[in-house]
Amino acid sequence: MNYLKSISFAARVLSIVFLTISSSLVYSTDYWKVETVDLPKELPPEVGAVQFDSEGTLYVALRRGDVLMAKPVADAKKFQWKHFASGFHNACGMEVVAPGHIVISQMPELTEVKDTDGDGTADSYRTMTDAWGVSGNYHETNEICPDGKGGYYIAVGTASHNGPTFHHVRGNYSKIGRRGRNFSGVQWKGWVMHYSKDGKVTPFASGFRMHNGIMRDSKGNIWCGDNQGDWRATTPLYHVRKGNFYGHPSSLVWDPKWPEGKDPLKMPLKEIDAMRTRPAVLLPHKEMNRSASEPVEIPEGFGPFAGQMLLLDNNSSRITRIMLDKVNGEYQGSCTHFINGQGLLSGGNRAVFSADGKTLFTGHTVRGWGKLAEGVQRITWSGTTPFDVHGIALEKGGFTLKFTKELGELASDACSVRSFRYESKWIYGGPMLDQRDEKVTFFGSNANKLKIDVQKLEPLRVYEIRFKGIKAKDGSPLANAVFYYTLNQLQK
Amino acid sequence: MAAAVAPVIAESSGLPSTALTYGNRPLGSPEEPLLLRTFMPDPSLGDEVLGRHERGAKSPRYSAKKGSDVPGEYKPIDGLPAAIGVNYGSALSYCWDTVECRLLYVWNNGFLDMQNYWGDPSRGNRQSFGYVPNLVGTMFYKAGGKHPVQMGGKSLSDLPEPPKFLGYTKTGKRIIFSYSAGSAEIACEVSSGDVAHNLVIRYKVKGGGELGYQSSLPGHTVKKVSPSELIVTIQGSKIAQYEGSPNKNLLKGGVNAESGKRVFAAMACVTCHSLDGSKSHGPSLLGIHGKERKIKGANKPALADDAYILESIRNPNAKVVDGYPENYMPPYQLKKDEYQALLLYIKTLK
Numbered sequence: 001m002n003y004l005k006s007i008s009f010a011a012r013v014l015s016i017v018f019l020t021i022s023s024s025l026v027y028s029t030d031y032w033k034v035e036t037v038d039l040p041k042e043l044p045p046e047v048g049a050v051q052f053d054s055e056g057t058l059y060v061a062l063r064r065g066d067v068l069m070a071k072p073v074a075d076a077k078k079f080q081w082k083h084f085a086s087g088f089h090n091a092c093g094m095e096v097v098a099p100g101h102i103v104i105s106q107m108p109e110l111t112e113v114k115d116t117d118g119d120g121t122a123d124s125y126r127t128m129t130d131a132w133g134v135s136g137n138y139h140e141t142n143e144i145c146p147d148g149k150g151g152y153y154i155a156v157g158t159a160s161h162n163g164p165t166f167h168h169v170r171g172n173y174s175k176i177g178r179r180g181r182n183f184s185g186v187q188w189k190g191w192v193m194h195y196s197k198d199g200k201v202t203p204f205a206s207g208f209r210m211h212n213g214i215m216r217d218s219k220g221n222i223w224c225g226d227n228q229g230d231w232r233a234t235t236p237l238y239h240v241r242k243g244n245f246y247g248h249p250s251s252l253v254w255d256p257k258w259p260e261g262k263d264p265l266k267m268p269l270k271e272i273d274a275m276r277t278r279p280a281v282l283l284p285h286k287e288m289n290r291s292a293s294e295p296v297e298i299p300e301g302f303g304p305f306a307g308q309m310l311l312l313d314n315n316s317s318r319i320t321r322i323m324l325d326k327v328n329g330e331y332q333g334s335c336t337h338f339i340n341g342q343g344l345l346s347g348g349n350r351a352v353f354s355a356d357g358k359t360l361f362t363g364h365t366v367r368g369w370g371k372l373a374e375g376v377q378r379i380t381w382s383g384t385t386p387f388d389v390h391g392i393a394l395e396k397g398g399f400t401l402k403f404t405k406e407l408g409e410l411a412s413d414a415c416s417v418r419s420f421r422y423e424s425k426w427i428y429g430g431p432m433l434d435q436r437d438e439k440v441t442f443f444g445s446n447a448n449k450l451k452i453d454v455q456k457l458e459p460l461r462v463y464e465i466r467f468k469g470i471k472a473k474d475g476s477p478l479a480n481a482v483f484y485y486t487l488n489q490l491q492k
Numbered sequence: 493m494a495a496a497v498a499p500v501i502a503e504s505s506g507l508p509s510t511a512l513t514y515g516n517r518p519l520g521s522p523e524e525p526l527l528l529r530t531f532m533p534d535p536s537l538g539d540e541v542l543g544r545h546e547r548g549a550k551s552p553r554y555s556a557k558k559g560s561d562v563p564g565e566y567k568p569i570d571g572l573p574a575a576i577g578v579n580y581g582s583a584l585s586y587c588w589d590t591v592e593c594r595l596l597y598v599w600n601n602g603f604l605d606m607q608n609y610w611g612d613p614s615r616g617n618r619q620s621f622g623y624v625p626n627l628v629g630t631m632f633y634k635a636g637g638k639h640p641v642q643m644g645g646k647s648l649s650d651l652p653e654p655p656k657f658l659g660y661t662k663t664g665k666r667i668i669f670s671y672s673a674g675s676a677e678i679a680c681e682v683s684s685g686d687v688a689h690n691l692v693i694r695y696k697v698k699g700g701g702e703l704g705y706q707s708s709l710p711g712h713t714v715k716k717v718s719p720s721e722l723i724v725t726i727q728g729s730k731i732a733q734y735e736g737s738p739n740k741n742l743l744k745g746g747v748n749a750e751s752g753k754r755v756f757a758a759m760a761c762v763t764c765h766s767l768d769g770s771k772s773h774g775p776s777l778l779g780i781h782g783k784e785r786k787i788k789g790a791n792k793p794a795l796a797d798d799a800y801i802l803e804s805i806r807n808p809n810a811k812v813v814d815g816y817p818e819n820y821m822p823p824y825q826l827k828k829d830e831y832q833a834l835l836l837y838i839k840t841l842k
Contacts, residue, residue, distance in 0.1 A: 042501050042513045064512040083507050089529035108574040126659035134573035138623045162763045164622050166571040168545035170591050175549055181556035230556045286815050316817045346819040372819040426559030428771045
């Protein structure tokens with residue numbers, strides 16, 4: 001059924017098609033160059049964190065405990081690495097305060113590290129806080145981001161049933177919190193904590209599984225990814241706000257208001273679902289991102305997507321691009337590939353832009369015993385703008401997509417829409433449920449905008465928008481063919 | 493034991509000799525100590541010494557597939573969650589704990605074997621369930637009883653508030669730990685004495701209060717330099733000998749499904765491959781043998797026969813099952829018979 005609309009779009013009105021296209025997609029290969037940066041060959045390049053200081057020196061924290069630094073040079077093979085600090089237990093978070101002055105989040109604590117005598121090597125290691133427990137489980141790693149006021153947000157990861165806990169643990173122990181696949185046997189596992197400038201630590205948000213990456217954007221919003229797994233049907237991206245619960249139940253045992261003896265894993269699904277804040281963006285596991293790590297905001301100078309977010313994938317050679325859409329005052333939005341293959345290592349863990357915004361440095365590691373997913377890479381923009389979707393905005397009854405270039409002619413089968421939903425529950429990962437092809441009632445373009453009307457939009461579903469054979473007016477092929485929009489709420 | 497030789501840090505590299513390489517037995521030297529924060533071994537220190545730690549407990553086994561407990565339980569293991577290991581070469585290794593704020597044990601002629609945490613470099617993977625390294629060398633001091641340091645005549649174990657670790661400085665060969673006890677700040681520096689199994693510990697207090705030292709263990713000499721400074725000399729003696737990670741023969745009893753199960757456990761395969769059909773990073777191995785597998789980028793499915801399974805262990809990226817990541821599983825370097833045993837075990841998973 002067609003709805004022929006006479007609107008200001010100077011486009012042809014096209015008939016409806018329902019196609020699921022399995023043909024190979026065209027990915028950008030000419031726009032961003034990926035290079036591997038050599039680290040000293042003696043050291044396992046298990047990269048826990050990457051950050052810059054104000055003088056443009058890159059700091060790299062390795063998970064066995066060393067921190068290296070170097071000024072980037074043109075030849076990625078010829079960075080002159082110096083040793084700055086050592087002795088950290090699985091350093092997975094780092095911020096640089098000033099040259100020679102860094103903050104490291106390691107398994108047992110947040111540590112201020114300083115070179116006080118100016119010899120180029122750290123000599124002072126001061127504990128800023130150790131306000132969380134340590135159970136002896138390998139999975140309990142931490143990541144930090146600045147709070148913008150001299151303090152930090154700390155993402156405290158849960159433990160995994162693939163490792164044990166100890167007879168003697170640090171901090172309070174909860175038998176109930178210890179239950180489950182990924183668990184919270186000691187304090188603040190699965191929480192975001194806030195460390196204020198004066199050293200006070202307060203719980204900020206709960207319900208995380210493995211929020212291996214936390215970021216404060218230029219507007220002051222806090223963002224966390226998480227990993228597909230138990231209570232995570234697919235990889236999510238969360239807008240983190242104070243007091244909210246994000247769906248993985250084990251951390252609830254440490255909520256000061258939690259009833260004593262209540263087992264979060266025995267709560268009815270409905271109760272948990274009603275409590276949780278949904279992801280702003282859901283990233284289909286196989287199609288987009290298997291295991292989100294550090295989000296990073298794109299600066300000016302890196303191509304056409306400044307202000308958007310990139311999200312590394314810890315389990316694949318991919319980086320996802322996030323296009324946020326604010327609907328009724330809340331963030332939701334869409335995702336597509338930014339890098340897919342192109343020589344990118346797997347194990348994407350941390351990312352940081354150079355101060356000029358021209359280079360993204362990525363740090364890779366899986367668990368430190370796979371050699372295919374470890375190292376430092378850098379990504380630079382060629383200066384050429386790809387033909388791609390720049391943003392997707394939800395409208396009443398459909399979507400408006402903005403492209404980076406003016407659209408060319410549209411074939412009648414150029415666009416199809418499908419939708420599905422996910423269910424958050426105990427099982428490790430979950431399928432796309434209630435999949436259905438959607439009726440596209442109208443699509444047409446005006447310059448670089450494309451309007452797609454869908455007969456029935458429903459909240460709490462993910463909409464897949466798929467293109468076939470679309471070209472820009474200048475003939476460029478579309479860099480990405482598939483986009484996923486997480487529709488938490490309709491436009492009021 | 494065919495231990496892989498650790499790459500030695502070349503002087504020209506500009507890296508210190510203590511930088512952590514692929515080698516599993518990192519060492520410092522008398523001039524350049526190595527400080528390593530990791531899970532540390534707990535040589536049965538006991539509840540009194542670890543009095544500021546909480547007690548872990550066994551936990552029911554849980555199935556994420558069922559969303560409920562299943563028969564069996566997870567048992568806690570021995571380990572110190574937040575202690576620090578320091579090594580000065582063959583002369584001195586010690587374990588200082590940030591929870592108890594106390595020296596826990598001292599040994600020489602070796603440091604730690606990190607294989608349990610870092611994996612076996614010759615095989616390229618981890619090989620245990622726990623992540624606690626093994627001790628190497630001769631232990632000659634082990635803490636016992638209450639905290640030996642006293643403030644105002646009271647052991648730190650008896651203060652209402654636990655001591656709080658503040659950090660450390662590391663300059664040249666000196667490492668000085670700091671912690672607070674009440675309103676006082678105590679600095680502690682451990683070094684080796686002039687003779688074998690001899691130990692010198694310097695304590696200094698800032699912020700008032702008289703420092704004392706009382707140990708129930710033999711061999712202690714306490715020299716009071718001033719009310720705020722003590723030098724404790726400990727003459728230890730051999731307590732135990734440690735050899736690092738045992739060289740386990742996984743194939744004891746022959747090449748069969750049973751020894752294959754040991755290979756499966758030793759290589760920590762279960763971290764990514766479930767045995768009950770549930771999802772994880774890699775495909776479940778339940779019923780895999782003889783099944784058709786959909787391969788990424790291939791027109792037709794592959795049969796998971798013996799050759800397929802062996803290839804998938806040796807060269808996991810040769811055929812990646814649709815829906816799973818490429819370049820994720822490392823190629824496993826097993827002995828020839830270990831591959832066979834592992835295959836026999838996988839064939840039993842029905």
